[in-house]
Amino acid sequence: MTERSYLGEFELVILLAVLRLGGEAYGVPIARExxxxxxxxxxxxxxxxxxxxxxxxxxxxxSLGDPTPERGGKAKRYFVVTAEGLRQVHETRRVLTKLWxxxxxxxxxxx
Amino acid sequence: MTERSYLGEFELVILLAVLRLGGEAYGVPIARExxxxxxxxxxxxxxxxxxxxxxxxxxxxxSLGDPTPERGGKAKRYFVVTAEGLRQVHETRRVLTKLWxxxxxxxxxxx
DNA sequence: ATCTATTTCTTCGCTATTGTTGAATTAATT
DNA sequence: AATTAATTCAACAATAGCGAAGAAATAGAT
Numbered sequence: 001m002t003e004r005s006y007l008g009e010f011e012l013v014i015l016l017a018v019l020r021l022g023g024e025a026y027g028v029p030i031a032r033e034x035x036x037x038x039x040x041x042x043x044x045x046x047x048x049x050x051x052x053x054x055x056x057x058x059x060x061x062x063s064l065g066d067p068t069p070e071r072g073g074k075a076k077r078y079f080v081v082t083a084e085g086l087r088q089v090h091e092t093r094r095v096l097t098k099l100w101x102x103x104x105x106x107x108x109x110x111x
Numbered sequence: 112m113t114e115r116s117y118l119g120e121f122e123l124v125i126l127l128a129v130l131r132l133g134g135e136a137y138g139v140p141i142a143r144e145x146x147x148x149x150x151x152x153x154x155x156x157x158x159x160x161x162x163x164x165x166x167x168x169x170x171x172x173x174s175l176g177d178p179t180p181e182r183g184g185k186a187k188r189y190f191v192v193t194a195e196g197l198r199q200v201h202e203t204r205r206v207l208t209k210l211w212x213x214x215x216x217x218x219x220x221x222x
Numbered sequence: 223a224t225c226t227a228t229t230t231c232t233t234c235g236c237t238a239t240t241g242t243t244g245a246a247t248t249a250a251t252t
Numbered sequence: 253a254a255t256t257a258a259t260t261c262a263a264c265a266a267t268a269g270c271g272a273a274g275a276a277a278t279a280g281a282t
Contacts, residue, residue, distance in 0.1 A: 045241095113265070
């Protein structure tokens with residue numbers, strides 16, 4: 001049951017998606033954000049699973065919204081990033097930014 | 112046995128360590144690099160396991176060096192990052208840099 | 223010389239955590 | 253009852269992690 005002390009890539013991009021979406025951060029749009037930025041399919045199941053783990057670790061919190069008056073308007077579960085979650089995102093950025101500062105250039109790179 | 116199409120955090124920092132170490136990139140120093148940058152213990156076993164995965168995916172290559180004339184100077188396995196490996200590191204940086212561009216500031220942040 | 227201890231480095235076996243998928247469930251509207 | 257939007261579930265694959273065993277070398281004693 002040893003829990004990782006840093007953010008994995010998937011967890012990181014989910015936190016970032018929640019931050020970007022603000023008041024519209026629930027399962028489906030979060031998955032869409034991920035797809036848009038990573039250019040590949042992301043199944044809803046994996047997103048919800050990661051969200052659950054992140055909440056367990058105290059990096060996000062969730063609350064059930066009111067059902068909206070549209071067909072299939074089941075109540076949405078909205079997520080927000082906690083202070084600790086934001087702190088870890090910043091920490092991850094700090095470490096990675098330092099690590100790839102002097103990254104060798106790509107051969108065919110267009111500048 | 113389906114392989115993931117993006118770099119996990121651990122794999123990413125290992126690639127970066129190999130790049131930084133240049134001609135001295137073998138198991139033990141790689142693990143030390145990781146420890147230095149993450150501020151926590153990293154077991155050799157996990158490093159070697161990740162190196163093996165990365166080589167299988169074609170992101171690094173390895174070659175056995177000559178034994179060195181010192182006590183315990185067993186032949187080392189040296190690693191280099193392939194063109195594809197470097198490409199993936201750049202791609203990961205590109206995506207993350209974009210995603211955390213408008214990151215909200217931390218409360219107690221010192222500017 | 224050769225045997226044994228010590229050092230450095232790699233490999234192995236196993237467990238835990240994370241990531242993935244597809245199907246099932248819930249709750250609302252028509 | 254059918255349809256739609258959303259979440260949850262169950263089973264599985266890949267990644268991460270750890271400790272111990274193994275292999276190859278030198279050093280020191282005998």
